Amino acid sequence: MLYSLKMNLYFIWRKFLRSAVSLGAFPLLAWPLISAASFDLFSTEQYTASGPFASTSDPAQCNRDKILKPLTLADVVELTLCNNPQTRSTWSNARVQAAQLGSSKASYLPILTGPISVSRYQKSAGITVSYLLYDFGGRAAGVENSRQLLLAANATRDETLQTTFLSAVQAYYALLSARASVEAFKKAEAAANKSLDAVQARYQTGSAMQADRLQAQTAVSQALLSRIRAEGDASTAQGTLANNMGFDANQPFELAPTPDTPPDPNVEKDIGKLITEARQNRPDLLAAEAQIRAAEANQVVIKASGLPTFTLNAGATKAEFRNAGVTTTLNDTSIGISVQIPWFSGYRDTYKNRAAQAQVEGTVADRDRVANQIALDVWSAYQILLTSSQALRAANDLVASATQFEQMAIGRYKNGVGSILDMLTAQSTLASAQQQRVAALYNFQTGKFVLARAIGQLDMTLVNVNY
Numbered sequence: 001m002l003y004s005l006k007m008n009l010y011f012i013w014r015k016f017l018r019s020a021v022s023l024g025a026f027p028l029l030a031w032p033l034i035s036a037a038s039f040d041l042f043s044t045e046q047y048t049a050s051g052p053f054a055s056t057s058d059p060a061q062c063n064r065d066k067i068l069k070p071l072t073l074a075d076v077v078e079l080t081l082c083n084n085p086q087t088r089s090t091w092s093n094a095r096v097q098a099a100q101l102g103s104s105k106a107s108y109l110p111i112l113t114g115p116i117s118v119s120r121y122q123k124s125a126g127i128t129v130s131y132l133l134y135d136f137g138g139r140a141a142g143v144e145n146s147r148q149l150l151l152a153a154n155a156t157r158d159e160t161l162q163t164t165f166l167s168a169v170q171a172y173y174a175l176l177s178a179r180a181s182v183e184a185f186k187k188a189e190a191a192a193n194k195s196l197d198a199v200q201a202r203y204q205t206g207s208a209m210q211a212d213r214l215q216a217q218t219a220v221s222q223a224l225l226s227r228i229r230a231e232g233d234a235s236t237a238q239g240t241l242a243n244n245m246g247f248d249a250n251q252p253f254e255l256a257p258t259p260d261t262p263p264d265p266n267v268e269k270d271i272g273k274l275i276t277e278a279r280q281n282r283p284d285l286l287a288a289e290a291q292i293r294a295a296e297a298n299q300v301v302i303k304a305s306g307l308p309t310f311t312l313n314a315g316a317t318k319a320e321f322r323n324a325g326v327t328t329t330l331n332d333t334s335i336g337i338s339v340q341i342p343w344f345s346g347y348r349d350t351y352k353n354r355a356a357q358a359q360v361e362g363t364v365a366d367r368d369r370v371a372n373q374i375a376l377d378v379w380s381a382y383q384i385l386l387t388s389s390q391a392l393r394a395a396n397d398l399v400a401s402a403t404q405f406e407q408m409a410i411g412r413y414k415n416g417v418g419s420i421l422d423m424l425t426a427q428s429t430l431a432s433a434q435q436q437r438v439a440a441l442y443n444f445q446t447g448k449f450v451l452a453r454a455i456g457q458l459d460m461t462l463v464n465v466n467y
Contacts, residue, residue: 042105044098047150070256073172074463077194079344080168083246090157097153104146107139126317133312138304141297148294155287162458171241177442178234185227188431192223195423214421219424272384276454278378281456288367295363299356306349308341381454385447390446395437402433
């Protein structure tokens with residue numbers, strides 16, 4: 001029964017097509033297929049392929065196999081930008097708005113409709129063309145609104161990409177810092193074991209007390225505990241970085257060796273110039289500005305919706321009538337201009353205009369809020385970088401003096417003129433100094449990217465320079 005129904009529908013559809021073709025209506029049937037095709041008439045996709053990360057963040061160009069080789073900072077950033085779900089979402093949003101722009105531009109094209117009717121005694125086909133001639137700027141404002149919203153979507157995408165970029169850098173240096181801490185605690189543990197051996201040797205000869213041996217053993221246990229905790233922190237940091245790159249937390253990977261960058265003596269810049277640069281480059285401020293222009297264009301659209309529109313209409317119809325074996329053919333054409341006047345809409349237009357005006361005011365307030373936040377972001381990032389640079393210099397000096405202090409304390413103890421407490425204190429001081437240097441080093445490295453992000457100049461060029 002189902003097969004019979006399908007065959008009946010097939011024969012009905014075939015008859016309909018033959019009738020349409022005989023009336024010259026086949027182009028009208030093909031037109032919906034053409035319009036539904038994936039064809040970017042206005043090349044709107046090109047408007048999304050812009051920005052500082054266009055070549056590295058597009059999910060379609062993501063190379064996940066990079067995870068199989070030792071990763072540089074550039075590799076980590078590229079994987080994060082193109083493989084992170086949040087960045088994929090921002091690309092989709094930008095493409096959606098690009099399609100909306102194309103839809104708005106399509107209002108400048110004519111609208112074609114083609115009614116087709118087939119019955120036992122009558123066949124007819126026609127085509128109607130409608131084109132909007134004038135609408136007091138509403139159509140142009142609609143295109144401008146879509147264009148500004150696309151600019152805002154692109155800027156929001158770049159803002160999200162910069163945030164994701166910075167999170168990748170922070171996770172990268174957090175892992176390096178955690179691994180460096182593990183190595184520092186391993187050295188501290190080895191030093192504690194050497195001290196225990198030295199105490200054991202003196203204890204066996206009777207030149208050291210039981211309290212010295214127990215104190216040295218306690219130092220070994222403390223160093224072991226610190227190293228275990230550091231290894232746990234390193235494992236957590238590795239999982240966090242893998243997750244940032246769009247992989248499971250248990251994804252294994254290795255990092256390529258990194259250079260030990262010295263403090264930068266040129267970090268002290270004119271903070272006023274930095275804030276000015278930020279207000280020119282920050283994508284979130286650019287997005288806020290575009291939202292204002294979009295709201296202003298939308299206000300024009302709403303005002304125009306309450307005014308008359310002038311439309312050109314043209315049509316042609318061909319029909320065949322069969323009666324008592326006689327076929328009659330009729331042809332009809334028409335052309336004219338129609339005017340649509342919205343006389344009264346129940347005050348809807350009044351309230352829509354008020355809402356549009358309030359929306360403009362709200363976007364201006366949002367822009368001012370973002371501008372104020374940018375100044376604070378730049379100031380905070382600048383102070384952090386300046387502090388990190390100074391702290392790194394101080395940490396280098398601290399490690400050098402702590403190393404000398406440890407060597408002297410060990411020598412004094414071995415020669416019997418120093419106490420076990422002095423030696424263990426010197427070792428603890430050196431371990432602490434090394435930890436502070438590791439933290440200062442990677443805080444300084446991260447601080448440069450934080451400042452670049454605050455200014456709105458975070459891109460792959462900075463990665464290549466600092467790696």
